[in-house]
Amino acid sequence: MTSELLHLPGESWRDLPAGQQPDWPDQAALREVLAELAIAPPLVYTEECDRLTGQLGAVARGEAFVLQGGDCAETFAGMSAEATKNKLKTLLQMAVVFTYAGSMPVVKLGRLAGQYAKPRSGSTETKDGVTLPVYRGDAVNGFDFTARSREPDPRRLWRAYQSSAITLNLVRAFATGGYASLDQVHAWNQDFVADSPAGARYDGLARDIDRALNFMRACGAEPEQLHQVEFFASHEGLLLDYEAALTRVEPTTGAAYATSGHLIWAGERTRELDGAHIAYLSGINNPVAVKLGPSTTPEEALAYAEALNPRGEPGRLTFITRMGAGRVRERLPELVKAVDAAGVPIVWICDPMHGNTFTGPTGHKTRLFADVLDEVRGFFEVHRAAGTHPGGIHVEFTGEDVTECLGGGMEILFHHLPDRYESTCDPRLNRGQSLDLAFLAAQML
Numbered sequence: 538m539t540s541e542l543l544h545l546p547g548e549s550w551r552d553l554p555a556g557q558q559p560d561w562p563d564q565a566a567l568r569e570v571l572a573e574l575a576i577a578p579p580l581v582y583t584e585e586c587d588r589l590t591g592q593l594g595a596v597a598r599g600e601a602f603v604l605q606g607g608d609c610a611e612t613f614a615g616m617s618a619e620a621t622k623n624k625l626k627t628l629l630q631m632a633v634v635f636t637y638a639g640s641m642p643v644v645k646l647g648r649l650a651g652q653y654a655k656p657r658s659g660s661t662e663t664k665d666g667v668t669l670p671v672y673r674g675d676a677v678n679g680f681d682f683t684a685r686s687r688e689p690d691p692r693r694l695w696r697a698y699q700s701s702a703i704t705l706n707l708v709r710a711f712a713t714g715g716y717a718s719l720d721q722v723h724a725w726n727q728d729f730v731a732d733s734p735a736g737a738r739y740d741g742l743a744r745d746i747d748r749a750l751n752f753m754r755a756c757g758a759e760p761e762q763l764h765q766v767e768f769f770a771s772h773e774g775l776l777l778d779y780e781a782a783l784t785r786v787e788p789t790t791g792a793a794y795a796t797s798g799h800l801i802w803a804g805e806r807t808r809e810l811d812g813a814h815i816a817y818l819s820g821i822n823n824p825v826a827v828k829l830g831p832s833t834t835p836e837e838a839l840a841y842a843e844a845l846n847p848r849g850e851p852g853r854l855t856f857i858t859r860m861g862a863g864r865v866r867e868r869l870p871e872l873v874k875a876v877d878a879a880g881v882p883i884v885w886i887c888d889p890m891h892g893n894t895f896t897g898p899t900g901h902k903t904r905l906f907a908d909v910l911d912e913v914r915g916f917f918e919v920h921r922a923a924g925t926h927p928g929g930i931h932v933e934f935t936g937e938d939v940t941e942c943l944g945g946g947m948e949i950l951f952h953h954l955p956d957r958y959e960s961t962c963d964p965r966l967n968r969g970q971s972l973d974l975a976f977l978a979a980q981m982l
């Protein structure tokens with residue numbers, strides 16, 4: 538069975554224009570890899586995807602919150618047990634703060650185990666007079682600035698699949714193996730509050746969580762949920778050949794599912810309404826999302842809802858808005874109002890990263906922590922004014938102490954950026970900045 542032989546409900550995308558696809562020089566190798574992927578075991582199961590839709594449905598109804606985060610671009614070299622553990626640890630720490638502050642369940646959604654392809658603003662990069670194809674993520678080409686490394690290599694798709702499988706295996710083990718117990722996560726937060734320069738500000742909230750845990754324990758309440766968490770994987774569904782090769786039909790229902798991850802999103806650069814990416818998403822039954830930048834019109838937002846969630850199922854469709862701190866209060870209200878007036882159930886998530894990127898004097902892409910926080914604040918203000926539910930936050934972060942974004946409790950300055958800038962694409966909040974964001978945003982809930 539090759540992917541060409543499959544004619545799935547989601548295959549209408551093949552006749553439509555697809556932006557940001559690699560120019561694979563070796564077409565025979567591409568066909569071979571896609572044929573292997575087409576018979577490879579699924580990375581996620583349809584029941585898990587349906588369960589995520591259900592949980593996102595609770596978010597759409599205003600009964601839960603989503604925390605979605607991870608690297609801008611995962612790399613094969615950066616995949617290690619330690620890095621995955623630190624990422625999970627940080628996300629869980631953030632989630633505990635939101636759970637307590639919002640008094641509602643937090644759906645944990647990694648941008649991981651599949652985040653290996655990047656849309657780019659330009660197709661080439663020039664350094665010291667040499668121009669080469671731009672880096673498009675480890676699933677496509679190498680980050681090293683040499684002609685050989687930048688040539689798209691389809692065998693990388695197989696490696697992306699394998700790396701996703703390894704990462705998911707680690708995630709599943711950490712999530713259920715006792716590592717994620719609430720006591721443990723809370724103890725990490727207490728350490729952070731004690732060590733953080735801004736710790737005193739968070740002390741009250743950390744103590745409140747402590748009292749709540751002690752109270753539960755005194756009552757003899759020890760539900761299973763205190764010792765394990767459910768963790769889902771998401772990524773941008775950019776490379777349609779890869780996604781299609783991993784799409785499977787559920788035999789009992791005839792429904793197609795992407796099995797490369799639980800939730801798949803279309804990015805700001807590939808969200809054309811009559812383009813291939815939206816058509817692909819319309820054909821799968823996973824929960825799906827669309828990134829919406831400041832040029833999005835209310836009519837477009839309603840058209841996405843019609844194309845991707847015609848039955849109005851809560852949890853099926855998420856809008857991840859990324860307007861920029863300076864524009865969120867101006868651009869978001871009309872979208873929220875139009876969708877709300879139409880009665881379409883949507884999960885609204887704020888991505889406070891992608892509208893706030895700029896290049897610093899050292900040539901590094903960066904973001905100001907203050908802008909990130911301000912976009913989150915704007916997002917909450919807009920939803921509060923509209924009477925709609927601010928459903929969650931989407932961040933690019935890492936569990937390591939990198940120096941990629943500016944500001945935060947540890948105050949990263951421009952001249953610190955070269956110290957530990959490890960992202961191959963966009964700047965991520967480091968561990969401390971991520972926790973700062975959680976504690977500060979929690980106060981807005």
Ligand SMILES: O=C[C@H](O)[C@H](O)COP(=O)(O)O
Pocket residue numbers: 609655656657658659891962963
């Ligand atoms: O996350 C993605 C980046 O914002 C996207 O790849 C664009 O980056 P670029 O402008 O450096 O190409």
Ligand SMILES: C=C(OP(=O)(O)O)C(=O)O
Pocket residue numbers: 609656773803804805806828859891963
């Ligand atoms: C490319 C990304 O975002 P956007 O599509 O919103 O620009 C991303 O999430 O890394």
Ligand SMILES: [Mn+2]
Pocket residue numbers: 609610891933962963
């Ligand atoms: Mn990014």
